[in-house]
Amino acid sequence: MSSSGLNMSRRIRRTPYTDRVEQHGVRGFSVVNHMLLPKAFQPTVEQDYWHLREHVQLWDVSCQRQVQITGPDAARLVQWMTPRNISRARVGQCMYVPLVDDKGGMVNDPVLLKLADDRFWLSIADSDVLLLAKGLALGAKLDVTVVEPDISILAVQGPKAEDLMARVFGEAVRSIRFFNFDYVDFKGTRQLVQRGGYSKQGGFEIYLNDSRMGSALWDLVWEAGQAFNITPGCPNLIERIEGGLLSYGNEFTLENNPLECGMGKLCTLDGTVDFLGLKALQRIAEQGHQREIRGVMFDGGPGPACGKPWPVKVGAEQVGQITSAMWSPRLKRNVGLSMIARSHWVPGQAVSVHCADGVIRPGEVCALPFA
């Protein structure tokens, strides 16, 4: 890395795909779950964006670590951490589950994979859910095993992803429905493939279960991808904001509850499901939550990067903050994700955005996802 960049050390873990990612000239990394996440390949985020919408990309998202919970009390432990009723999840199904603490504060927002009635993976955002699950299990003497298994996700994202995956793993992958998973053969090993991923362009995630095969998997998909104009890629800030995909630590933190995050419909608060934050969330629901995540569209041409929250105001009053923002070359306006006070959260509300460059840009509150 250049002297101005991120220092490399063992603590910030490489992935089974990092060698390939570096060979492809990655232009920077972020750190998620103590692990490298590539941040850009093309000269501009905009070029990455258009390519993702039109072709297919290979993403190293190994940093979405798995927390594996197995044993007789596995379902009980998972349910204990989330307000979402998981009892009707089928084996082979994924479920987006907010995790909360006893105050109803968001701890993470993983995708749950039900591998068997007594075997789950939580595919996590950026916090050590492993330690929370271990703590709860040890504290309550639950009969479970909690580990981080050797699973490294390679995502295939974009409109041509299905054709590419069918070419590589056979036609059967076409029948995997959205947010479901099945297994494919890879050089004599059995690998889990899920239809989904952190974009709205369609695609799959391959949950490789052997780090030593990282380069071989990358190469296999990469070579077949030549016919589909494949490039290396990564979660794209423009596409994710337009699609209303939230990021833990950015749009919401432990200070926020799932109602504020727009996840109220996922929460069972009638007492039929028991979980850590039940009483806290019942109280919040009764009183009404006072802010919620919204989109904001605003004028002014491409602005600075949103490295820290930007105040959103109505007149002199701060009514919220933008936590991620980017110029949309498709919508020809800036798009942002924000937390907005109840008093001003109705779409259409006119606001002013106070950006880091000192410029005040006019805009309005919108529903998510953006059109």
Place this chain on the structure above:
Amino acid sequence: MSSSGLNMSRRIRRTPYTDRVEQHGVRGFSVVNHMLLPKAFQPTVEQDYWHLREHVQLWDVSCQRQVQITGPDAARLVQWMTPRNISRARVGQCMYVPLVDDKGGMVNDPVLLKLADDRFWLSIADSDVLLLAKGLALGAKLDVTVVEPDISILAVQGPKAEDLMARVFGEAVRSIRFFNFDYVDFKGTRQLVQRGGYSKQGGFEIYLNDSRMGSALWDLVWEAGQAFNITPGCPNLIERIEGGLLSYGNEFTLENNPLECGMGKLCTLDGTVDFLGLKALQRIAEQGHQREIRGVMFDGGPGPACGKPWPVKVGAEQVGQITSAMWSPRLKRNVGLSMIARSHWVPGQAVSVHCADGVIRPGEVCALPFA
């Protein structure tokens, strides 16, 4: 940040001192506990090193987050997480405490500050101890409150640190003994000051309890520091390796136990102290641990950066790995921290170090700290 560097976002938290650090031309950041840690200021790590040994530096180590545990069961919860007997710690005293899970695996290695009999801070390395402590407390229904308080450490490190601190906060700071803390006045507020820090050059850590005062605190120490040739700084890789200061995630992980980390003397394994990993560590101690952290000195002039572990071999046999390494301009050799197999861990053992640049450098195992 430059395009090749770390992308900035709210998820990777700024600190109360980041504005000042940027004004001083920081040359890069690392990420610890979802927070920015400055990585270099001078053109070379070597220049930072010599300055740290001769003068005084101001370090933004806010990423050493505090996990605050209060309540009637606070001491019980802290003791549950560590094999070190904390019962004799006095209020005002610090203690280095390995934290382990039920398998005896290292979860973190914080400094414990005993604020009162029912009030502790864990000043943590890079893992979410907050979630482990919450999980244990909720699982076992302990009567405690676990939070991350608004505490941001500004460290003053180097041989002139005591004179500078006395100039700023009064002569009383001179009487704070190593690994003890006391309180000072700062603009009418009461702030905790500890004698210690992540170097062997002497110094203090100021545990600022109000983020809004970050720049004011920085400026106060900075201005008084002009008389002592102060510079901005950060934990220095050369100095830390020479001093044998370990880094969680680099020298050891959840896969290692405290005996392997050379922390056997800190562990009470006779059953008089009850903690999570007691049985596991008793079993390991009985069988004898099979590897331990050692220094390695090796030839060949300044080498490449150690971004991933380097195999340490004797002939064709791998006997360990180096996890952090750097050229020591003072010892005129490379110094590394490593995990070495029992069969070869005696100081003086000749080894070969297989560096990332493909060069094999001869060296030998040493005791820590380096001379």
